[in-house]
Amino acid sequence: MSAQQPRACVFLDRDDTLIPNTTLPPPADPHPAWKPGDLSDPDRVEVLPGALEACRLMREQGFALVVVSNQGCVARGSATIADVEAVNARVGELFVDNEGSPLIDAFYYCPYHPNGNVPEYTREHELRKPQPGMILRAKDDLRLDLSRSWLIGDMPRDCESGVNAGLSPDRCLLIGERGEFPDALAAARHISKHAD
Numbered sequence: 757m758s759a760q761q762p763r764a765c766v767f768l769d770r771d772d773t774l775i776p777n778t779t780l781p782p783p784a785d786p787h788p789a790w791k792p793g794d795l796s797d798p799d800r801v802e803v804l805p806g807a808l809e810a811c812r813l814m815r816e817q818g819f820a821l822v823v824v825s826n827q828g829c830v831a832r833g834s835a836t837i838a839d840v841e842a843v844n845a846r847v848g849e850l851f852v853d854n855e856g857s858p859l860i861d862a863f864y865y866c867p868y869h870p871n872g873n874v875p876e877y878t879r880e881h882e883l884r885k886p887q888p889g890m891i892l893r894a895k896d897d898l899r900l901d902l903s904r905s906w907l908i909g910d911m912p913r914d915c916e917s918g919v920n921a922g923l924s925p926d927r928c929l930l931i932g933e934r935g936e937f938p939d940a941l942a943a944a945r946h947i948s949k950h951a952d
């Protein structure tokens with residue numbers, strides 16, 4: 757494949773897809789607006805079982821890997837942009853190949869939420885899943901071929917954002933309790949079997 761050709765990508769939700777989140781206990785000194793799912797401390801980042809192996813497998817298949825994550829905690833005020841970026845940086849450190857090179861090509865997040873406390877971020881936004889803004893932005897930034905791309909997430913809105921971006925519904929894989937696949941690794945194995 758020519759380097760000029762757009763790359764196929766696997767878009768990855770972050771929280772409860774790559775790293776545990778809603779099952780984390782509250783932080784020691786929670787912000788008044790904290791709620792389960794808000795993660796502001798990079799020291800609390802752990803890798804979900806199978807998630808690292810999943811990313812390594814998909815990278816071996818030649819996919820770009822892009823994280824797309826709603827972070828309404830910024831709009832609620834329980835985390836800052838800097839906190840979200842510090843957590844993403846930690847995820848980037850943990851998800852590496854056997855040589856220690858980063859597996860995640862880029863992180864996109866949406867700090868907006870319609871029911872927030874921070875006026876700057878309190879509104880609906882095209883980046884916020886289930887809207888497709890983060891995927892479309894990544895497509896342009898990284899020259900991605902959406903017709904050969906996939907998505908893995910643990911919430912229906914993750915998959916909806918993929919479909920809204922033009923991905924085939926068959927390529928938007930729901931994992932966890934609500935999904936067809938138990939975890940990211942099972943989804944990655946499905947992708948490796950069906951990739952074109």
Ligand SMILES: [Mg+2]
Nearest residue numbers: 769771772910
């Ligand atoms: Mg999630």
